[in-house]
Amino acid sequence: MGRYVIRRLLQMIPVFFGATLLIFLMVNVMGDPIAGLCGDKACDPATAAQLEKEFGLDKPVWQQYLTYMGNVFTGDFGTAFNGQKVTELMSAAFPVTIRLTVVAIVFEIVIGISLGVITGLRRGRPVDTVVLMLTLIVIAIPVFVTGLLLQLFLGVEWGVVRPTVSPEAPFDELLVPGLVLASVSLAYVTRLTRTSIAENSRADYVRTAVAKGLPRHRVITRHLLRNSLIPVVTFIGTDVGALMGGAIVTERIFNIHGVGYQLYQGILRQSTQTVVGFVTVLVLVFLIANLIVDLLYAVLDPRIRYA
């Protein structure tokens, strides 16, 4: 197991460098960031040259990349164009997005798996049909439509919640945005769980457990569900990274100042340092979430061993 973890960690290194290099190159082809800094007026050339020097933009791209990576290893992610340290932006943005992601994941797990178990055990019954149709609708509707509608009805028309989230973004204000962010994945989790449960409920070990006279809830939770969770855990694990990076739409609608907002600003203003820094961290989150998912397999199914 230890050796497996080390091998996986080593594999992360080329992925990490490859991903950051790609982002670095992509941001660099978008044009001259300094030109956008002066608004509709032209930057005066002397100041522009000076700024380029300060941000290291006058050097060739490969050299910028090397310097950048060198700095990253000392914990220095550079400075955004508004004069703030990127680490400062991160320490403001990541806690908010992590809270939002946690809310979303909890929704996925609680609602998604519960609905999946219910429908999986009642295939073809009305409750199954209704939930399947509902999930289909949720998957079909884009997140910004769900978000704006919930905001309009819950926030403006009925006044149940505040339509936007305050800068501190406490958990209770993040419930509706978290539900919106989770909605599509939640539908997938429901469907995945349903299929998996449906398939396994006919398995021999379930029949054995029932035959032994175990209480029904024990059969479902200990035997059926545990074995059915592997595909679901895989999905939720990869979803952690996707939710964090993909929160741009939800964060914009509910005015949440998290990772999505900073990335959006960074792209608009072409702040290489901001974009590359945030994406670097997101890549790491993605890699580690995947590793944890793989390690969880062994917990769920002891037959799986890592060499």
Place this chain on the structure above:
Amino acid sequence: MRGATHAKWAAGVVAIALAATACGGGGSGGGSGADGIVSSSWGDPQNPLEPANTNEVQGGKVLDMLMRGLKRYDPKTGEAKDMLAQKIDTSDSQNFRVTLKDGWTFSNGEKVTAKSFVDAWNYGANLKNNQKNASMFAYIDGYDQIHPKSGSAKTDTLSGLKVVDDKTFTVKLNQKFSTWPDTLGYPAFAPLPRAFFDHHAAWLSKPIGNGPYLVDSYTKGSKLALRKWAGYMGADKAQNGGIDLKVYTDNNTAYTDLTAGNLDLVDDVPASQLKNVKADLGDRYINTPAGIIQTLAFPYYDAAWNTPDAVKVRKGISMAINRQQITDTIFQKTRTPATDWTSPVLGTAGGYKAGLCGDGCTYNPTEAKKLISEAGGIPGGQLKITYNADTGSHKEWVDAICNSVNNALGNDKACVGGPVGTFADFRSQITQSKMSGPFRAGWQMDYPLIQNFLQPLYYTGASSNDGKWTNAEFDKLVDQANAETDKAKAVADFQQAEGVVRDQMAAIPLWYQNGSAGYSERVSNVSLNPFSVPVYDQIKVS
């Protein structure tokens, strides 16, 4: 029926979730009357908050609350009025003597002296400090030393600035510029306290100024809380207890918050809400002219656009654009068709002249077609209007213009839009002179002077002359206007220069932009100044 209890439980979670969020709701609070706090939408400023480094509206509105300079533009008329200046004397339009009023201090107790100004201006002009508004100081003698075109600064002070005593300093310009004192209301010319230079980082995280408000707390990227400063010297004391500026990721979200009663003021009503704004806000919606004009600029570095025939083509294109229809339908009357190259906010005395453009800006598709075919058609065979597609919904109006041109010419391929992905890329293509046809140009005035609408845009080699247009006659008239000591005569000269722009159709004027704002029932006496920034200090909370 175990499943059913599960379902109930899941439904329960959602219900609890919704109930819990409800606790987060409620009003924006902050008292009422003279102590009431106004909450207002804000965008994250692009640059650090320094007077000479702020060149966009979001940072500008903060400086407007925090700082007072020698002059201040009247929020209603736009006229430059003395603020800290007792008087600004000159006998030759080139050497000025500035005398300050007594008793002004910064909110940390430091006195505002002549040195506060001279130090601030030297800092702003110095190439070393990377200030994006450094060019505002370009008229002061010695600018080429402190801010050379290339290389590094040779000195740390502008030779044209001299402190005479605590209350007086002199300014020598490098050319005659009679209306120069009227430019001094621009935020870059604000005075700065010693704290700015001594503890720069601390100042940036909590700026100190001499305006009606002081900074209570500043969380970068999310909220800036400004509070009324009791010790403020000016006549324009704050009528409310303070302003909370909240950063919104999207102006649609801000508008939603306003309609839900969580926000008092939105100073940029999103285009998509203009249809509903009357029903939502009634007369709490403001739509007033601002000092902004949109134009189509041309690349004169491209030989095809720099011919005598091309003048006819440009005029033809201008006549093919149905301005009235576009401003009515796409902009819901938040733009006014332009008939000159300035802005109505200048007023007739300030140089605005309705109809100066004449036939050239009147929709006339038959004449347009005739002019363009006489001139041998559009250079390159197709008109491609370049714009940035990332912000400002430019696609809609560019497509509308093309539609209008295509209809006039009876050719549905005569004009197409040329989107560029990001604003930064758009600007860098412009500065590298890579445009092959007309491109979107907007101009927001720095100060309400006709000079500001003409010289930076059309003078040979001027800072914002993106199309590299050059005309000796125009340059001569501008120089003449600047040397004129009588303001009325200067304005007349500038209008004559504007006539040259018209005859050559140097850029096609499209429309004047309005400022639009909406506010809640909690506040009153809300208005926008000619820069489309709310006059925050006059807002009353009920």
